[in-house]
Amino acid sequence: MSYLSVELVFTTFTHSGSDIIHLQALGMRIVVANSAKAVKELFEKRSHIYSDKQQFVMLLELSGWRRNWSLLPYGDYWREHRRLFHQYFRPLAVPQYRPKQAKAVQRFLPLLLDAGNDFAQHVRYLAGSLILDVVYAFDVQPGDPRIELAEKAVHTATEIMNGGIFLVDLFPILKHVPAWFPGARFKRQAAKWKALMDAMHEMPYGQFKAAMKQGSAQPCLTASLLSGADGADTPELDEIFSNITGTAYAGGSDTTSIALMTFIFAMVLYPEAQAFVQEELDRVVGRDRLPEIDDESSLPRVTAVMYETLRCMALAFTAMFAFPLLRIPMIDRTSSSATPHRVMADDEYNGYHIPEGSIIMGNSWAILHDEDTYPDPYSFNPKRFLSEDGKLREDVPKPMEAFGYGRRICPGRHFALETLFTAVSNILAVFTIEKAVDEDGKVVEVREEFVPHVFSPPKPFKARFKARYPEAESLIRSAALADA
Numbered sequence: 001m002s003y004l005s006v007e008l009v010f011t012t013f014t015h016s017g018s019d020i021i022h023l024q025a026l027g028m029r030i031v032v033a034n035s036a037k038a039v040k041e042l043f044e045k046r047s048h049i050y051s052d053k054q055q056f057v058m059l060l061e062l063s064g065w066r067r068n069w070s071l072l073p074y075g076d077y078w079r080e081h082r083r084l085f086h087q088y089f090r091p092l093a094v095p096q097y098r099p100k101q102a103k104a105v106q107r108f109l110p111l112l113l114d115a116g117n118d119f120a121q122h123v124r125y126l127a128g129s130l131i132l133d134v135v136y137a138f139d140v141q142p143g144d145p146r147i148e149l150a151e152k153a154v155h156t157a158t159e160i161m162n163g164g165i166f167l168v169d170l171f172p173i174l175k176h177v178p179a180w181f182p183g184a185r186f187k188r189q190a191a192k193w194k195a196l197m198d199a200m201h202e203m204p205y206g207q208f209k210a211a212m213k214q215g216s217a218q219p220c221l222t223a224s225l226l227s228g229a230d231g232a233d234t235p236e237l238d239e240i241f242s243n244i245t246g247t248a249y250a251g252g253s254d255t256t257s258i259a260l261m262t263f264i265f266a267m268v269l270y271p272e273a274q275a276f277v278q279e280e281l282d283r284v285v286g287r288d289r290l291p292e293i294d295d296e297s298s299l300p301r302v303t304a305v306m307y308e309t310l311r312c313m314a315l316a317f318t319a320m321f322a323f324p325l326l327r328i329p330m331i332d333r334t335s336s337s338a339t340p341h342r343v344m345a346d347d348e349y350n351g352y353h354i355p356e357g358s359i360i361m362g363n364s365w366a367i368l369h370d371e372d373t374y375p376d377p378y379s380f381n382p383k384r385f386l387s388e389d390g391k392l393r394e395d396v397p398k399p400m401e402a403f404g405y406g407r408r409i410c411p412g413r414h415f416a417l418e419t420l421f422t423a424v425s426n427i428l429a430v431f432t433i434e435k436a437v438d439e440d441g442k443v444v445e446v447r448e449e450f451v452p453h454v455f456s457p458p459k460p461f462k463a464r465f466k467a468r469y470p471e472a473e474s475l476i477r478s479a480a481l482a483d484a
């Protein structure tokens with residue numbers, strides 16, 4: 001048997017009066033930091049020992065996820081990836097992608113017009129096509145095989161983490177068992193997953209290099225990476241560059257599309273929040289054009305609804321990421337965290353010993369639902385981010401915990417926030433998002449339920465996108481034509 005799927009009994013030590021919890025199972029220790037203070041103290045102030053990642057044999061070695069540099073152990077190799085990646089996604093670099101963000105959103109809007117109740121695939125297309133444009137300058141249409149390939153490859157992580165405990169992670173020596181050996185089904189399965197991961201990293205990168213040789217490649221992140229190498233063309237550089245480009249896709253597509261799905265979900269559930277933002281859009285932007293990122297400072301309500309989506313329904317990874325190979329009974333959204341880190345040396349916090357090798361999670365859910373910071377934390381209320389005169393409040397923290405902590409904090413967050421702003425403002429400018437209606441004319445109810453997986457999107461739901469005013473449709477279609 002390749003893996004065991006068991007519900008584990010945990011030993012839980014809740015240190016009374018403390019803001020950390022300590023769990024133990026199968027000799028592994030998890031520490032959960034439950035407050036903004038603990039997270040700041042451990043992940044930020046002591047980041048030199050709180051920035052490692054746990055290494056799992058099945059996921060990283062056998063199934064090819066080592067290529068995803070977000071999972072690399074802390075050290076020089078990770079640092080080299082982060083340095084290169086940062087060049088392209090730091091705050092000063094991100095504005096160069098605004099025309100691509102606008103183009104992706106303007107291509108997406110007409111798809112919603114024609115979507116009926118089935119819009120999820122278009123949300124994935126928006127996120128996937130944008131990142132492929134930024135990274136390789138590929139102009140991908142809906143249904144492009146490169147989007148499908150990447151989706152399948154990214155999905156392997158969910159399959160692995162939902163799979164239970166792989167024996168090879170408990171007994172790493174098993175990785176040497178040949179794939180044909182009876183009982184070594186995990187090796188054959190891992191080989192299939194690895195083939196997808198390899199293809200996702202190598203296929204588009206190879207296509208780009210070929211285009212570059214023919215002189216048909218367009219300026220983009222990969223072109224800049226390759227030109228920065230001054231003509232050096234080595235397998236080592238290819239590996240780093242394709243890790244960078246592949247991880248941009250893997251890190252940037254699912255997260256963005258889940259954030260957008262969660263936003264749409266919130267708008268179906270809370271129509272009053274939707275109307276509140278639309279009043280601002282009509283007043284500031286009007287109905288003759290679509291909103292742009294340059295409107296951001298005049299559209300605080302758009303920013304507030306985006307923050308409230310990230311805060312209230314934090315799409316953060318669930319606790320499954322801490323113990324990807326174990327099914328943890330406590331997994332639900334209230335234990336959702338940023339991806340866990342690994343503690344690199346014995347440490348002490350508030351008198352409690354944290355042993356080297358512990359897995360540590362920042363409990364983003366608890367922090368984003370702390371009623372001292374966000375009163376009435378379970379209501380969806382974008383107004384909490386706004387002052388009486390309608391400006392963004394400086395004294396209410398932005399929900400940046402959704403993007404993780406310390407030295408491993410998401411380096412794509414500035415880009416992600418601009419993408420979300422562009423999509424949210426454009427969607428709400430031209431559409432009312434409503435509950436769907438079935439063939440018998442009955443309203444399809446939406447329940448506030450989420451998938452308990454590594455990523456935690458809303459359970460599949462239906463929604464209807466109705467043009468808000470008679471000219472909206474022609475505005476949408478003419479903007480898409482202008483970008484074609």
Ligand code: HEM
Pocket residue numbers: 069070071082085089247248249251252253255256259315316317337338339340402403404405406407408409410411412413415416
């Ligand atoms: C709403 C969208 C997004 C969310 C919620 C999100 C969330 C996260 C989280 C929670 C982490 C782990 C941080 C930690 O370990 O403490 C992370 C890491 C990462 N994210 Fe994002 N992310 C988003 C968008 C993006 C985008 C658009 C990109 C790429 C363009 C990206 C690239 C990465 C990378 C490369 C890492 C690994 C960083 C490292 O290990 O040093 N993410 N993200």
